[in-house]
Amino acid sequence: MEDIFSYRREESFNAKEGLLKDWKITVQPNISVAGWPADAGSKALADFTALEDATIIDRLKNAGADICGATKMSEFGFGIKGSKAGEALRKKEVNAELVLDLMGEARLAAMRANVFGFKPGYGIISRFGLIGLIPSMEACGILSSEVSLIGEILKIIAGADGKDFCLPDESLLPAVEIIPGKTKVGVIREAVQGLSEKENEFFTSQLGKIKEAGWKIKELTFSEYDLCQSVHNIIGAVEASSCAGRYDSVRYGKRAPGTKNWNEMYLQSRGAFFGLLIKSYLFQGAYFQFEKYSDYESACRIRKHLVREIEKLTAQTDFLITPVRMPKNASTPLSLTETYDQFAATLFANVAGLPALCMPAGENVCGIQICGARLCDLSLLSLGEYLCNQGWGK
Amino acid sequence: MEMEAVIGLEIHVELNCATKMFCDCPNRPGDEPNSNTCPICLWFPGAIPQFGRAALEKAALLCLGLNAELQPKSAFDQKVYYYPDLPKGYQLSQAHLPLSRGGWIEIADEQGKPKKLRIHHIHMEEDVAKLLHEMEGRTPISLVDFNRAGAPLVEIVTEPDFRSSYDAMEFLKALRAQVRYVGSSECSMENGTMRVDANISVRPKGTDQMNTKVEVKNMNSVRHVGDAIAHEITRQSACFQSGEAIILHTRLWDPEKKATLPMRAKFAGPCVPDPAVPVIELSAEWIAEMKKRLPEMPAARAARFSTQYGMTAEEATYLSAEPDVALYFETLIGEGIAPRTAMHWLTTQLMPALKEKKMELASCKVTPSRFAQLLSMLAQDEINANAAREVLTHLFDSDETPDRIVAARGFKQVSDPGALCSLIDKVLAEQPAALNDLKNGQAKAIGFLVGKVMQASGGKANPKMIKEMLAGKLDSYNQ
Incomplete structure (x- = not known):
């Protein structure tokens, strides 16, 4: 088991009375639990201990949850290389896992572990105490084999927080009833392109099942779908570069020894302790900040446009359904491009800030993701539960 | 060839809020080093800035006090650079959408005519930490004090409307008075709550060219600003006349050498919109509420003093320059003291005595009511002017009333x-x-x-x- 966990709670634990009493939940070390190591998977933060509970941890503890350990993670949660997210669930060690979703990490991990992986919409969950990398697009994901538990956890951790002023003054909308004849689902044509024959066959058969059950399926066109990846890549890298600016070895974190002045200290500490993938991402971000700022501005403008276009798509239907390719277990380190390619089907929900749920994929050739409009997180989870009860996705 | 200077100022003013801009740490940079810090202002992993309402209100009042227009929408950006005084690799500042645009300050020019000097915009930003380099000993070390990191600042950026060091000095004096009036800052260059950078270029008089400018920093009094500008105008004019190219760079004023010395190439880093501080949207109602909170400003007060109390423009300007002096003066009037007596005794006796004793008007023992009692005794011929001056010196050290001091020390005037x-x-x-x-x-x-x-x-x-x-x-x- 130890190869899954980076930390396991050793101190005794008296669960508070609450809705989540006796439910075991793991986090990753980029989610602050007071007194626990919080290195965010990076050598740059080796030996850093969280001072306070993240707001979500505080709320979960108050609801009686047993925060029982932290699983190994990729550096700063970027990509899934090195991450053991989902493994504790697969081994039925815990009831739920919390995993930051920067571009689909929580969802892909869940698919691999044959459980549900949910990314809440933007601005629903406090980011206080989350050691993030891409503030405008990431959200704390929830993994579980039971959608209803994801819903319970979401209701407990969501909502305004005096420590995170970025949460808009909005509440989740109540779940709507799922009625097969009435509920409309949309399929984005461009999201289906590029599937292998087998993947396509599987996805089409799943759509066939819900058609038979009387659901309305609408084919949608989103010609700029591929731009989501470039936009996420540019804006994500710039935000990551800013976010990682604080890891300068001045106040905490590891410092390279024997440097003569602080310029050397910065260069050598950051050079020695950041991993290769993160370093190339930060380099890319700094490049857009210092050398190609106008391209970054263009990416921001395009994002605005994409968000509007995706809103139009969600307005035409109740939910979107897209296929998600199973991530391959690469043996060599991935390049930035390869990393991004893994998330080609999930990152549009991060760009647009929409809630998205990946269904358990088991031995299937292809995963399936459903996605709803902003603030419709609870309805989306209802749909997931409904489809699961119908034996869909198998 | 007669040369003319084109000068613009960038003025940092530290707001006197009780707490820092993005956390609840006390805004007291002078305390024991690193005592006023928290995970937010040290930018620990997982910290999120919490923009405070007090900083916004103080900054907004300052903008209104300088006739600037508050913008309905403003936002923070990240000014990216790496330096140990900056705990997160960027400074939160408003580069793209400032809190206010426009604004002006009116001064009397060298001929006494009114001259409006325009402000381009005013934006909010956080202060950085203080560095201390200890070069002595075997290993030179750099110490960082984060007490100042995150302290609330505004930066006032003027139009290049200034033509002389006189303009700049008058502008700064008026700015200081106006900001003190709205109560947003003490604006002390000596204590670092007001810091001025001057951008200076020269051109042949009568042309409208904008030549390469030089930035001058490190002046810690209004007089130093004037001296540095005058020096820089002379230096650049000589360069211009001899055909030497002027390069965009930053220079430091050396008050001992009375010269500006080159420091570094002017910094120009990227400014990226910050995703963690919410966009600031000001409603018309909120702006109206802030306008209601504006006090009578120095120029308006001077005009009123002039007509209401029959003063010269100079006297009225002097008495209204500092809000506490103006308030003190009007309290004396309220106690029944004749305006001329009040003005005369305040400006020729009390203020010089305070200066000599290095005391503040607001905190000294000579309260307006005690001073008024003294002046009434003078007006009623109970004491003479000599005795009044003597009694005043006692008022600084004793809590006794003026009439008791007069009685106890035999200052009573002989009128028999x-x-x-x-x-x-x-x-x-x-x-x-x-x-x-x-x-x-x-x-x-x-x-x-x-x-x-x-x-x-x-x-x-x-x-x-x-x-x-x-x-x-x-x-x-x-x-």
Whole structure:
């Protein structure tokens, strides 16, 4: 088991009375639990201990949850290389896992572990105490084999927080009833392109099942779908570069020894302790900040446009359904491009800030993701539960 | 060729909020190093900035006090650079959408004519930490004090409307007065709550070219700003005349050498919109509410003083420059003191005494009510001016009322005609030459004799009565 966990709670634990009493939940070390190591998977933060509970941890503890350990993670949660997210669930060690979703990490991990992986919409969950990398697009994901538990956890951790002023003054909308004849689902044509024959066959058969059950399926066109990846890549890298600016070895974190002045200290500490993938991402971000700022501005403008276009798509239907390719277990380190390619089907929900749920994929050739409009997180989870009860996705 | 300077100022003003801009740490940079810090201002992993309402209100009042227009929408950006005084690799500042645009300050130019100097915009930003480099000893070390990191600042960026160091100095004095009025900052260049950078270029007079500018920093008084600008104008004019190219860079003012010295190439880093601080949207109602909170500003107050109390423009400007002085003055008037007496005693006695004792008007023992009691005794001839000055020195150290000080120390003025008459006779007996002058009708002797009688009375005699009585004697001798 130890190869899954980076930390396991050793101190005794008296669960508070609450809705989540006796439910075991793991986090990753980029989610602050007071007194626990919080290195965010990076050598740059080796030996850093969280001072306070993240707001979500505080709320979960108050609801009686047993925060029982932290699983190994990729550096700063970027990509899934090195991450053991989902493994504790697969081994039925815990009831739920919390995993930051920067571009689909929580969802892909869940698919691999044959459980549900949910990314809440933007601005629903406090980011206080989350050691993030891409503030405008990431959200704390929830993994579980039971959608209803994801819903319970979401209701407990969501909502305004005096420590995170970025949460808009909005509440989740109540779940709507799922009625097969009435509920409309949309399929984005461009999201289906590029599937292998087998993947396509599987996805089409799943759509066939819900058609038979009387659901309305609408084919949608989103010609700029591929731009989501470039936009996420540019804006994500710039935000990551800013976010990682604080890891300068001045106040905490590891410092390279024997440097003569602080310029050397910065260069050598950051050079020695950041991993290769993160370093190339930060380099890319700094490049857009210092050398190609106008391209970054263009990416921001395009994002605005994409968000509007995706809103139009969600307005035409109740939910979107897209296929998600199973991530391959690469043996060599991935390049930035390869990393991004893994998330080609999930990152549009991060760009647009929409809630998205990946269904358990088991031995299937292809995963399936459903996605709803902003603030419709609870309805989306209802749909997931409904489809699961119908034996869909198998 | 006659040259002309084109000058613009960038002025950082530290707001006097109780807490820092993005956390609840006390805004007291002078405390024990690193005592006023928290995970937010040290930018620990997982920290999120919490923009405070107090900073917004103080900044907004400052903008309104400088006639600037608050923007309905403003936002913070990340000014990216890496330096140990910056705990997160960027400074939160408003580069793209500032809190206010426009604005102006009116000064009297060198000929006394009104001149409006325009402000381009005012934005909010956080201060950075303080670095201390210890170069002595075997290993030089750099120490960082984060008490100042995250302290609330505004930066006032002017238009290049200034043509001389006089303009800049007058602008800064007026700015300081106006900001003190709205209560947003003490604006002390000495204590670093106001820091001024000047951008200076020169051109042949009469042209409208904008030549390469040089930025000058490190002036810690208004006078230094004036000196640095004057020096830079001379230096650049000489470069221009001799055909030497002027390069965009930053120079430091060296007050001892009285010269500007090159420091570094001017910094220009990227400014990326910050995703963690919410966009600031100001409603029309909120702006109206802030406008209601604006006090009467110095220029308006000076105009009122001038008409209401019959002062010259200079006197009125002097008395209204500092809000606490103006308030003190009007409190004296409220206590029944005549405006001219109040102004005269405040400006020629109390203020110089405070300066000498290095005390503040607001915190000294000479409260307006005690000072007013003293001035009333003077007005009612209970004491004379000499005694009043003496009593004032006692007011600084004792809590006793002025009349008790007068009684206890025998400062009471002698106004009894009989006592004064015998004093005069005694002095005349001692001064035969002056008596002779008096008898010969020479009025100039009166002044000399008043002084002698005052001396003989130990300063307590009523000089007005002595003068009248001596004049009576002169008349009687010469009838």
